[in-house]
Amino acid sequence: xxxxxxxxxxxxxxxxxxxxxxxxxxxxxxxxxxxxxxxxxxxxxxxxxxxxxxxxxxxxxxxxxxxxxxxxxxxxxxxxxxxxxxxxxxxxxxxxxxxxxxxxxxxxxxxxxxxxxxxxxxxxxxxxxxxxxxxxxxxxxxxxxxxxxxxxxxxxxxxxxxxxxxxxxxxxxxxxxxxxxxxxxxxxxxxxxxxxxxxxxxxxxxxxxxxxxxxxxxxxxxxxxxxxxxxxxxxxxxxxxxxxxxxxxxxxxxxxxxxxxxxxxxxxxxxxxxxxxxxxxxxxxxxxxxxxxxxxxxxxxxxxxxxxxxxxxxxxxxxxxxxxxxxxxxxxxxxxxxxxxxxxxxxxxxxxxxxxxxxxxxxxxxxxxxxxxxxxxxxxxxxxxxxxxxxxxxxxxxxxxxxxxxxxxxxxxxxxxxxxxxxxxxxxxxxxxxxxxxxxxxxxxxxxxxxxxxx
Numbered sequence: 001x002x003x004x005x006x007x008x009x010x011x012x013x014x015x016x017x018x019x020x021x022x023x024x025x026x027x028x029x030x031x032x033x034x035x036x037x038x039x040x041x042x043x044x045x046x047x048x049x050x051x052x053x054x055x056x057x058x059x060x061x062x063x064x065x066x067x068x069x070x071x072x073x074x075x076x077x078x079x080x081x082x083x084x085x086x087x088x089x090x091x092x093x094x095x096x097x098x099x100x101x102x103x104x105x106x107x108x109x110x111x112x113x114x115x116x117x118x119x120x121x122x123x124x125x126x127x128x129x130x131x132x133x134x135x136x137x138x139x140x141x142x143x144x145x146x147x148x149x150x151x152x153x154x155x156x157x158x159x160x161x162x163x164x165x166x167x168x169x170x171x172x173x174x175x176x177x178x179x180x181x182x183x184x185x186x187x188x189x190x191x192x193x194x195x196x197x198x199x200x201x202x203x204x205x206x207x208x209x210x211x212x213x214x215x216x217x218x219x220x221x222x223x224x225x226x227x228x229x230x231x232x233x234x235x236x237x238x239x240x241x242x243x244x245x246x247x248x249x250x251x252x253x254x255x256x257x258x259x260x261x262x263x264x265x266x267x268x269x270x271x272x273x274x275x276x277x278x279x280x281x282x283x284x285x286x287x288x289x290x291x292x293x294x295x296x297x298x299x300x301x302x303x304x305x306x307x308x309x310x311x312x313x314x315x316x317x318x319x320x321x322x323x324x325x326x327x328x329x330x331x332x333x334x335x336x337x338x339x340x341x342x343x344x345x346x347x348x349x350x351x352x353x354x355x356x357x358x359x360x361x362x363x364x365x366x367x368x369x370x371x372x373x374x375x376x377x378x379x380x381x382x383x384x385x386x387x388x389x390x391x392x393x394x395x396x397x398x399x400x401x402x403x404x405x406x407x408x409x410x411x412x413x414x415x416x417x418x419x420x421x422x423x424x425x426x427x428x429x430x431x432x433x434x435x436x437x438x439x440x441x442x443x444x445x446x447x448x449x450x451x452x453x454x455x
Contacts, residue, residue: 085109259437262444
């Protein structure tokens, strides 16, 4: 049976193409949604851009037919603007003046009038709860959601001792490794391009080698013994991360790194960038460019005092903290002279080696020969992450860093944020390298490790 999907405004503000994502079903846009889009069309950043894009999509449909009667999309579905049901009664504790409740009126009116199943599609959790209260089914917009099972970019498998020896000579077939099931059976895993592999001997688990999948072959790591900017990877996850970051931009233009706070994501990424530009200049990159999205900041930057770098300085404090540790590796005496340490950090910015920018300023640009770090990428929307990746020019390496479990932006969660979206859709791409740093790979402090285990 054909279903009726009623769209909330926040769905279109995140994904303007949602109008065309419901196959042969009916998509209903309440008039209040049109009003909210009109109010948002002049907003700064992605919100305004998506509101305008949604309005243009609706206008194209209007030119094709009568939206009040319904316009066919994709040759089988239909989009309708619904202006009726203003007199539908809701419970007294749901005031009709509120936009969310006007949407609920449309849902209730349609469900009473039509035989079709009515489903409210919204990213607002509380609105989904209110819909359930009045007997309306509600769902999140799922097209941009990542899979339930998180892709880690790493795997442990078993193989023969002979294969461990062959790894150094040019690699081994991905079909020659297996995982051990609980019942003792062997299972050939589906390995993805650029997935990192911990090879264990089937005779002794203590005998191991590290590799990476490339064109159906597991090859040994190339940069395992490197120490970028004097830093040594202290665990398996950072060894994998080092391999991905040290690869040239033409081979690994996109690196996606997930991990809890304290696992060394930002620290190690900066270390490799400084190694490439300062310690052993390769000419690959002109500079390090750092962006750090924030749930309110991207839209409000124009109202903050100072120039661009002064406006975003509070967001970049974690970057400064990491640079202080990299510039002076002597933990015992690092902060003996705070002024001198601050001058050293400032010099890196003054020389243009590192530059910081607001995320919304990247829209429309083509960035070339740049080591581009997007910190806290879990606070990006799918549209933003697509915009960032498609801005990459020749010679640019993009590194997305974040923790999908630490979302600060409304209407995003661990499955719908831009970091998880990029992870799911770029999985298996020969141009994308991914790695998840595990909780027990925290390198911040003994207290941080203990808190991760206990809290």
